[in-house]
Amino acid sequence: MAxxxxxxxxxxxxxxxxxxxxxxxxDVLAGKDVxxxxxxxxxxxxxxxxxxxxxxxxxxxxxxxxxxxxxxxxVCGEELPPAVLDxxxxxxxxxxxxx
Numbered sequence: 001m002a003x004x005x006x007x008x009x010x011x012x013x014x015x016x017x018x019x020x021x022x023x024x025x026x027d028v029l030a031g032k033d034v035x036x037x038x039x040x041x042x043x044x045x046x047x048x049x050x051x052x053x054x055x056x057x058x059x060x061x062x063x064x065x066x067x068x069x070x071x072x073x074x075v076c077g078e079e080l081p082p083a084v085l086d087x088x089x090x091x092x093x094x095x096x097x098x099x
Contacts, residue, residue, distance in 0.1 A: 074092045
């Protein structure tokens with residue numbers, strides 16, 4: 001699946017989003033105001049922790065793309081809907097196992 005053109009596109013988008021989030025984290029650490037639109041809450045209101053968790057989520061997606069496990073639920077292995085991955089390529093759980 002890693003050679004799948006769609007997976008390559010999702011990985012490209014993950015890399016781009018990761019760069020954006022890393023820049024936002026840099027800004028937060030510098031005391032700048034950051035727009036958090038499009039950043040999932042991930043169980044915390046702390047801005048730095050929220051961005052770090054999102055970067056970890058993105059990194060796991062990139063690793064899954066490299067290992068051929070991309071697009072499958074990390075819990076049950078069920079295939080994730082392409083429409084969900086088109087919108088949020090960092091998604092790693094199916095709707096049954098979403099937290």
